[in-house]
Amino acid sequence: MGILNVSSINMHFGGLQALNNVNLDVRQGTVHAIIGPNGAGKSTLLNCFVGRLTPDTGVVDFDGISLIGLKPHEINQAGVSRVFQTPEIFGDLSLLENVMIPAFAKRDGSYRQNLWAPLRGESKIRERAMAALADVKMADKAGMIANTLSRGDKRRLELAMGLVQEPKLLLLDEPTAGMARADTNATIALLKEISATGLTMVIIEHDMHVVFSLAERITVLAQGTVIAEDEPAKIKGHPKVQEAYLGGTHS
Amino acid sequence: MTVSSSSPRGDMLMMLGMIVAIVFGPIILAPFGAGYPDLMQKFAIYGIFAIGFNILFGLTGYLSFGHAAFLGVGSYSAVWMFKLLSMNVIPALILAILISGLFALVIGFITLRRSGIYFAILTLAFAQMSYNLAYSVLTPITNGETGLQLLLDDPRILDAPLASGDLPLANLFGLQMNSTYETSFLGMTLYFNAGYYLCGVILLVAFYFAMRIFRSPLGMMLKAIKSNQNRLNYTGVNTRPYTLTAFVISGIYAGLAGGLLACTDPLAGAERMQWTASGEVVLMTILGGAGTLLGPIIGAGAIKYFENIFSAFNESELNAVFSFLPDGLREAVVSVASTFVGEGWQLTLGVLFMLIVIFLPGGLLEGVRRILSLFNRPPGGGMEERSARVKSAA
Ligand SMILES: Nc1ncnc2c1ncn2[C@@H]1O[C@H](COP(=O)(O)OP(=O)(O)OP(=O)(O)O)[C@@H](O)[C@H]1O
Numbered sequence: 001m002g003i004l005n006v007s008s009i010n011m012h013f014g015g016l017q018a019l020n021n022v023n024l025d026v027r028q029g030t031v032h033a034i035i036g037p038n039g040a041g042k043s044t045l046l047n048c049f050v051g052r053l054t055p056d057t058g059v060v061d062f063d064g065i066s067l068i069g070l071k072p073h074e075i076n077q078a079g080v081s082r083v084f085q086t087p088e089i090f091g092d093l094s095l096l097e098n099v100m101i102p103a104f105a106k107r108d109g110s111y112r113q114n115l116w117a118p119l120r121g122e123s124k125i126r127e128r129a130m131a132a133l134a135d136v137k138m139a140d141k142a143g144m145i146a147n148t149l150s151r152g153d154k155r156r157l158e159l160a161m162g163l164v165q166e167p168k169l170l171l172l173d174e175p176t177a178g179m180a181r182a183d184t185n186a187t188i189a190l191l192k193e194i195s196a197t198g199l200t201m202v203i204i205e206h207d208m209h210v211v212f213s214l215a216e217r218i219t220v221l222a223q224g225t226v227i228a229e230d231e232p233a234k235i236k237g238h239p240k241v242q243e244a245y246l247g248g249t250h251s
Numbered sequence: 252m253t254v255s256s257s258s259p260r261g262d263m264l265m266m267l268g269m270i271v272a273i274v275f276g277p278i279i280l281a282p283f284g285a286g287y288p289d290l291m292q293k294f295a296i297y298g299i300f301a302i303g304f305n306i307l308f309g310l311t312g313y314l315s316f317g318h319a320a321f322l323g324v325g326s327y328s329a330v331w332m333f334k335l336l337s338m339n340v341i342p343a344l345i346l347a348i349l350i351s352g353l354f355a356l357v358i359g360f361i362t363l364r365r366s367g368i369y370f371a372i373l374t375l376a377f378a379q380m381s382y383n384l385a386y387s388v389l390t391p392i393t394n395g396e397t398g399l400q401l402l403l404d405d406p407r408i409l410d411a412p413l414a415s416g417d418l419p420l421a422n423l424f425g426l427q428m429n430s431t432y433e434t435s436f437l438g439m440t441l442y443f444n445a446g447y448y449l450c451g452v453i454l455l456v457a458f459y460f461a462m463r464i465f466r467s468p469l470g471m472m473l474k475a476i477k478s479n480q481n482r483l484n485y486t487g488v489n490t491r492p493y494t495l496t497a498f499v500i501s502g503i504y505a506g507l508a509g510g511l512l513a514c515t516d517p518l519a520g521a522e523r524m525q526w527t528a529s530g531e532v533v534l535m536t537i538l539g540g541a542g543t544l545l546g547p548i549i550g551a552g553a554i555k556y557f558e559n560i561f562s563a564f565n566e567s568e569l570n571a572v573f574s575f576l577p578d579g580l581r582e583a584v585v586s587v588a589s590t591f592v593g594e595g596w597q598l599t600l601g602v603l604f605m606l607i608v609i610f611l612p613g614g615l616l617e618g619v620r621r622i623l624s625l626f627n628r629p630p631g632g633g634m635e636e637r638s639a640r641v642k643s644a645a
């Protein structure tokens with residue numbers, strides 16, 4: 001039994017069966033990649049984990065609790081952080097504030113009044129936020145307004161927002177999309193370091209270089225169905241996978 | 252106003268500036284013809300109203316179109332306290348705060364289920380409901396169209412019986428709100444009025460409290476709600492209690508302002524809750540600069556000042572102003588201008604508001620900042636300026 005157990009998830013949008021009896025078992029402390037052509041249902045699957053969508057049927061158990069029916073903030077408080085496919089940040093706040101907010105959520109829980117303590121007295125939170133920014137090599141930009149960042153930088157900022165919470169499970173939806181090659185490699189190195197600390201990660205990625213550098217296990221989705229799940233070496237030569245990718249829309 | 256740009260020194264200077272402005276208000280405002288008690292009290296009271304409104308609108312991004320309801324509730328509560336308990340302003344203000352806070356808790360709980368335009372409409376509907384109830388079902392409490400007034404035979408259980416047949420006056424432990432010390436200075440008459448200083452001190456406290464909120468983790472959460480509420484949910488924050496906190500705080504500010512209106516003029520009427528009054532505080536906040544600390548006070552002051560000037564003009568005064576023009580032309584000019592003054596002051600306000608929103612979306616405060624930056628360009632000031640612009644665009 002892994003830390004995240006997903007079984008028989010079905011999800012449809014109108015006439016489209018986006019997820020078809022999906023099972024997934026993510027083991028504690030591993031990096032588990034989900035790959036598949038565009039529109040395969042990868043993001044939809046993550047949405048079912050974080051409370052954005054409720055699947056028609058199925059079970060999502062995380063660390064002994066069922067996530068189905070929980071609100072997004074409750075799922076995050078249970079230890080699941082997510083990096084979105086299209087960057088979701090606090091665009092008109094500074095980078096430092098963007099990272100301090102999740103740090104507060106981790107310390108204070110889903111709601112705490114906390115209106116008399118001045119922000120500048122919160123040196124511990126600030127230090128943790130700065131450390132997370134330093135991890136993604138953005139400490140020098142701490143005072144900048146987040147909207148002014150490039151797409152790749154926004155992604156790294158979101159990664160820092162996830163890391164600062166020290167989650168039990170980090171969900172990454174295409175963390176390197178929009179990044180330059182050098183930044184992608186830096187991100188791979190960073191994620192390797194994080195993974196070495198024992199953090200469990202689920203990563204969706206189109207960039208096979210990233211996938212094969214990081215993943216210990218790979219699930220392949222195509223048209224809402226799991227067509228393969230195995231170690232990276234075995235996935236590479238899998239006939240069904242080759243077929244899905246050659247026949248898919250992804251180049 | 253990012254974390255980095257707010258320094259303890261800057262905040263202290265801002266507080267000191269406020270103290271000086273309030274203490275010397277009668278002297279500073281006299282040359283502008285605004286130094287008399289009635290108007291100065293309004294500056295302070297509507298300043299409080301706007302500061303509180305800004306916590307909900309400027310900071311959290313929830314545009315309420317019904318905040319005058321809390322102003323009205325505060326006024327009614329205060330007058331009831333005057334009637335039943337004592338003419339001392341302290342119990343009156345305490346009740347105004349309690350009742351408006353309770354009211355805000357209930358209304359906020361219901362309206363905050365929605366955001367954006369739906370929230371605005373819900374709050375508007377609630378305020379209009381309160382307004383209509385004040386005229387109908389609630390007349391035993393509100394005294395309907397006449398308004399709630401003091402009467403000679405009110406119980407006032409804590410106060411000594413009145414000596415003469417005069418109505419009692421609101422006071423702070425004996426210091427009457429209308430007591431004024433008049434003096435002459437450089438040919439101007441200066442009025443140092445007790446009611447003004449009461450409002451001024453409360454404005455100061457209200458401003459200080461707002462500043463603490465702006466600089467606190469709560470303030471940062473509220474800014475985050477405005478920026479991306481959805482993201483905040485996935486970050487582990489339950490945003491509902493935060494928005495409700497902001498709503499209740501701003502409702503209390505409005506109730507306090509309403510209570511002070513009753514302290515300076517012990518009378519409460521339902522017209523205080525009308526939607527135009529709710530709209531006015533929106534204009535004040537945007538005009539001064541939504542989301543900034545000083546903006547709402549500046550906006551409230553500007554609107555009350557111009558209201559005072561423009562609504563006082565009448566046709567014969569306009570004729571005098573334009574007397575240098577030839578007769579035919581003067582009549583034409585006066586007939587056009589007269590639509591903008593007196594009762595037509597709202598028209599001027601509308602035009603002013605449009606000009607500000609189009610040319611100075613950050614409000615008057617941004618205008619001041621732009622002018623200042625023309626004179627002194629600090630080295631490396633470009634970044635801050637850019638961040639200011641990014642904010643105002645949001
Ligand atoms: N909210 C929604 N309403 C309707 N259809 C949706 C919704 N979200 C996703 N879909 C559809 O479900 C299918 C799966 O989408 P999903 O975003 O999960 O794909 P994906 O594997 O993440 O693709 P990509 O690699 O392009 O990100 C697509 O056909 C998409 O159009």
Ligand SMILES: [Mg+2]
Nearest residue numbers: 042043044085
């Ligand atoms: Mg996707």
